[in-house]
Amino acid sequence: MFGKDRIRNQPDLLAALLFGLSGLAGLILGWPLASGTAAAMGSGYFPKLVSWLLIAAAVALVVRSLIGTPEKITLVRVRPIVFIVIAALLFAFLLERIGLAVTAFVTIVVATFAARDISHVQRVILALVLSTASVVLFVYALQQPLSVWGPR
Amino acid sequence: MIENLLLGLSVAVSPSNLLFCLFGALVGTLIGVIPGLGPTATIALLLPFTYTLDPLAALIMLAGIYYGSQYGGSTTAILVNMPGEVSAVITCIDGHKMALQGRAGTALTVAALGSLFAGCVATILIAAWAKPFASLAQKFSSPEYFSLMIVGLVMALVLAAGSMLKAVAAILLGILVGTIGIDPGGSGYRYTFGQPILFDGIGFAAVAMGMFGIVEIISHLEEVHSGKQRIIPVGRLWMSLEDVKRSLGPVVRGTAIGSVLGILPGGGAALGSFASYAVEKKVSRRPEEFGNGAIEGVAGPESANNAAAQTSFIPLLTLGVPSNGISALLMGAMLIQGIAPGPNVMTSKPELFWGLIASMLIGNLMLVVINLPLVGMWIRVLRLPYNYLFPTVLIVCCIGVYSINNSIFEVLIMVTFAVVGYIMRKANCEGAPFLLGLVLGPQLEEYLRRSMLMGQGDPSIFFLRPISAGLIIAAIVLLIVALAPTVRRTREEAFTGS
Numbered sequence: 145m146f147g148k149d150r151i152r153n154q155p156d157l158l159a160a161l162l163f164g165l166s167g168l169a170g171l172i173l174g175w176p177l178a179s180g181t182a183a184a185m186g187s188g189y190f191p192k193l194v195s196w197l198l199i200a201a202a203v204a205l206v207v208r209s210l211i212g213t214p215e216k217i218t219l220v221r222v223r224p225i226v227f228i229v230i231a232a233l234l235f236a237f238l239l240e241r242i243g244l245a246v247t248a249f250v251t252i253v254v255a256t257f258a259a260r261d262i263s264h265v266q267r268v269i270l271a272l273v274l275s276t277a278s279v280v281l282f283v284y285a286l287q288q289p290l291s292v293w294g295p296r
Numbered sequence: 297m298i299e300n301l302l303l304g305l306s307v308a309v310s311p312s313n314l315l316f317c318l319f320g321a322l323v324g325t326l327i328g329v330i331p332g333l334g335p336t337a338t339i340a341l342l343l344p345f346t347y348t349l350d351p352l353a354a355l356i357m358l359a360g361i362y363y364g365s366q367y368g369g370s371t372t373a374i375l376v377n378m379p380g381e382v383s384a385v386i387t388c389i390d391g392h393k394m395a396l397q398g399r400a401g402t403a404l405t406v407a408a409l410g411s412l413f414a415g416c417v418a419t420i421l422i423a424a425w426a427k428p429f430a431s432l433a434q435k436f437s438s439p440e441y442f443s444l445m446i447v448g449l450v451m452a453l454v455l456a457a458g459s460m461l462k463a464v465a466a467i468l469l470g471i472l473v474g475t476i477g478i479d480p481g482g483s484g485y486r487y488t489f490g491q492p493i494l495f496d497g498i499g500f501a502a503v504a505m506g507m508f509g510i511v512e513i514i515s516h517l518e519e520v521h522s523g524k525q526r527i528i529p530v531g532r533l534w535m536s537l538e539d540v541k542r543s544l545g546p547v548v549r550g551t552a553i554g555s556v557l558g559i560l561p562g563g564g565a566a567l568g569s570f571a572s573y574a575v576e577k578k579v580s581r582r583p584e585e586f587g588n589g590a591i592e593g594v595a596g597p598e599s600a601n602n603a604a605a606q607t608s609f610i611p612l613l614t615l616g617v618p619s620n621g622i623s624a625l626l627m628g629a630m631l632i633q634g635i636a637p638g639p640n641v642m643t644s645k646p647e648l649f650w651g652l653i654a655s656m657l658i659g660n661l662m663l664v665v666i667n668l669p670l671v672g673m674w675i676r677v678l679r680l681p682y683n684y685l686f687p688t689v690l691i692v693c694c695i696g697v698y699s700i701n702n703s704i705f706e707v708l709i710m711v712t713f714a715v716v717g718y719i720m721r722k723a724n725c726e727g728a729p730f731l732l733g734l735v736l737g738p739q740l741e742e743y744l745r746r747s748m749l750m751g752q753g754d755p756s757i758f759f760l761r762p763i764s765a766g767l768i769i770a771a772i773v774l775l776i777v778a779l780a781p782t783v784r785r786t787r788e789e790a791f792t793g794s
Contacts, residue, residue: 155723155724155725156724158719158722159465159720159723159725162469162725163465163468166472167468167472174486177484177486178484182748182753182754182755183748183752184749184753185744185745185748187481187483187484187485187486188486190475190741190745191472191475191486191487194468194471194472195472198469198472201461201465204461205461205462208461215724217722217723219518219519220722221518224513224514225514225715225718228510228513228514228517228690228714229711229714229715231690232510232694232707232710232711232714235694235707236694236704236707236708239698239707240704244695248691248695251691251694255686255690255691256683256687258517258686259682259683259686261683262683266683270684271687274687274688274691275691278691282695282699289702290698
């Protein structure tokens with residue numbers, strides 16, 4: 145039923161999925177919360193209300209995706225999002241284990257893979273410069289309690 | 297009003313406040329010039345560091361970043377045809393053409409001076425409107441606040457670029473995410489999965505950085521295919537008498553348009569500049585020049601966007617209701633300092649209120665100096681290839697967001713909402729409504745709960761009280777008007793800048 149040609153507006157369908165699934169999650173995960181009444185709201189009243197509204201919006205968006213103005217999802221390139229996300233996750237994973245200096249270096253090197261036209265030499269130099277500058281700026285100048293080498 | 301402004305000035309010219317003003321102006325211009333890093337992400341980034349600062353200094357700096365970015369964004373728009381800031385998109389059209397005609401210096405000058413005029417007028421307007429707004433708010437109770445927020449959200453919908461339905465959904469999602477944590481009554485744990493780290497909810501600074509900072513980087517990398525851009529030499533910073541004559545009208549009109557549109561919830565700099573361009577084109581005796589280097593096409597929008605950037609603080613400072621993403625973040629900054637935004641701030645902390653307003657005058661003056669004579673500095677920044685900039689932005693975001701609570705969790709939040717923000721972008725959904733929902737959600741719930749308590753579960757309480765009823769009717773009328781076919785077309789035109 146949802147063959148590619150039936151969906152005229154792709155962004156709308158994507159939006160419908162995002163919002164609809166969130167609304168569903170809100171309802172399902174919020175099931176055990178007490179709803180109470182309008183006059184005496186329980187902790188679940190408002191979240192469930194909002195979840196239902198989200199689902200309603202998602203349904204409207206699905207309808208619109210079938211009959212609305214044709215539109216495609218534009219410009220999805222794999223490189224940027226994959227490498228930026230991996231770089232940030234690496235940062236989160238490494239920072240408290242091996243300290244800021246090396247973490248920053250690794251994060252930047254990985255991040256530069258998100259762009260196509262950087263040579264390996266440029267990567268390393270950039271990573272060295274930026275990680276040094278970060279340590280100087282955040283630990284020494286701004287006095288943030290970050291460990292530079294090694295675990296916290 | 298004058299004594300209040302003088303009080304404000306006396307506080308704003310203290311050495312440390314001046315320093316923070318300068319810092320805000322410089323940072324604002326810098327990020328306005330750099331594509332990909334906008335005022336929202338930057339303010340979010342600096343938010344955690346404001347905890348240790350004096351409240352007035354923090355607000356001065358953050359506000360300076362916002363209207364500073366309007367100045368910086370026009371520099372790139374004129375010289376490189378790349379808007380560093382959303383509101384500068386309009387300036388690209390005629391501003392860059394002027395640069396190509398060898399009149400870059402003139403364009404920069406009219407942009408800066410027009411913005412200065414607008415900034416000063418807007419500051420005076422804020423000072424004049426503050427008391428009336430605040431006294432109106434004295435009559436407000438829970439139902440009125442709830443209705444006001446609904447009006448605000450409706451206006452944010454109407455004035456948002458793109459689909460209103462998606463903006464509604466984004467707001468709702470923001471509200472839902474905002475419910476994560478312990479409920480206001482203290483009894484229920486919502487969506488916390490038993491993890492204590494979630495009891496306080498999801499911090500908006502991390503969310504803002506993910507959705508606006510990281511997503512910008514990713515989007516930019518998807519589009520840009522390296523290559524250095526050609527930067528036009530600036531030439532003389534000069535306006536001929538003819539230029540001045542032609543610019544006067546647009547500057548005044550732009551200031552008026554921007555000041556009004558900025559106050560409206562959901563308004564802000566971008567809308568101001570788009571509306572001004574449309575007006576100038578209609579009003580001009582030489583409409584065919586627009587798009588070919590008409591100075592009016594730079595003077596009007598640049599004044600409008602600066603006026604709007606400043607008046608957008610009025611709802612927050614007087615009513616305690618933020619009208620756009622930036623004021624939502626500033627509200628966050630006030631909350632961090634333990635200041636509850638609302639009509640009382642004006643009377644209980646006059647130095648804070650008037651000091652901030654006075655600092656906007658000072659900031660605008662600083663910005664003219666920063667942007668005109670010192671424009672060479674920014675040109676050097678523009679020459680930096682984006683490949684060097686984006687890792688810098690990324691690592692600064694990561695460290696900054698970690699520093700909020702010395703917690704890896706915040707970094708994970710940032711990444712999560714970067715992904716959510718990316719999906720939303722692909723779905724042609726704006727991020728600002730989400731942020732607005734996230735920040736306003738808890739308040740919205742509280743006012744709803746109290747109103748229902750007052751009305752014993754009967755929703756008619758919103759209609760029985762006159763102010764509240766008026767607000768709700770206004771919201772409904774706005775929605776109907778916005779959905780009317782002719783208005784829809786005008787919206788689309790305004791947002792595609794045609």
